[in-house]
Amino acid sequence: MNGRPTQRNAFQRLEKLGEGTYATVFKGRNRQTGELVALKEIHLDTEEGTPSTAIREISLMKELKHENILSLYDIIHIENKLMLVFEFMDRDLKKYMEMRGNHLDYATIKDFMHQLLRGVAFCHHNSVLHRDLKPQNLLINVGGQLKLADFGLARAFGIPVNAFSHEVVTLWYRAPDVLLGSHMYNTSIDIWSAGCIMAEMYMGRPLFAGSTNEDQLQKIFRIMGTPSERSWPGISQFPEYKPNFPVYATQELSLILPLADHVGLDLLNRMLQLRPEMRISAADALRHPWFNDLPQLRYQMQYQPHYQQNYQQSYQQNHQQNHQQNYQQNYQQNYQQNYQQNYQQNYQQNYQQNYQQHYQQH
16 A cells, blocks of 8 residues: 555544444545545553454454455554554445345356455465454455455464364354364364355355354254264264254255255365364365366456347347247248148048039939
């Protein structure tokens, strides 16, 4: 960001974009360059100091530089506020889907999933778990570029700790091992969340929309099947495990996501494995055959209006041509049938009349 200001009055605060427990986010403008930015104002408690979530976010986002991760431009400390200056993005994935009637086309779903997985793979390569992937934390600009944001819950898993807090990730995107009370989770929790987001882009609604921790587990088990010690060794040792969980059989994802192709469903199945060690990694997901046609799809998306116009013209031309051909074929066929019927009918009538007349004369 050229001409970065170092004081708060160098930014013009525009409308409020959102508000959370520790911070308020505004749309802003760099007075010097005119560039739009997002201003995240973190409220500092004079007794407790800077919130731990803010410290995590600042330290991680300063290190993570990637085209699919939101850029942190500047940090400004003023009195009892800490202001983070981020690049501005137009909307999050949730709002993007709502604007399109919660129906995304095949090419857009694949493109967004590839960008999401690229951002996640970069985080994991740099020993960072996002821990709160959801549509509201995936930001999209006018050019269709998707970026991971809100690293408030993120943690560098290279730091030697014995246990992590399991109060992470919005309930609907929370992995079953975290819901069961596991504290020793790893990169696989982000993969589960990514799988939930992929399914939601197809369905237009969350795949597992539970209301409580236990209800969320049951929502997952209804579709993915209820695990047991045989299918998931050690599951009974988790703090939130209950031996009386309802037993559900595994459902075919193709019945729940009829618009998804079988190659895409294969990738989704690999992400939505109940056992964390069985989930595909972000790096391997990017190499999945489902993405093989992505370059071609992106090219078509770039020229989509032209392709749609040509498609409609071709459809109309073919429709008219087929209509004319069918009309001519039907006309000839009907003409021949009618001619033959009339000929036979007239021939028989004439024959009978001539025969009777001839018979009477003789």
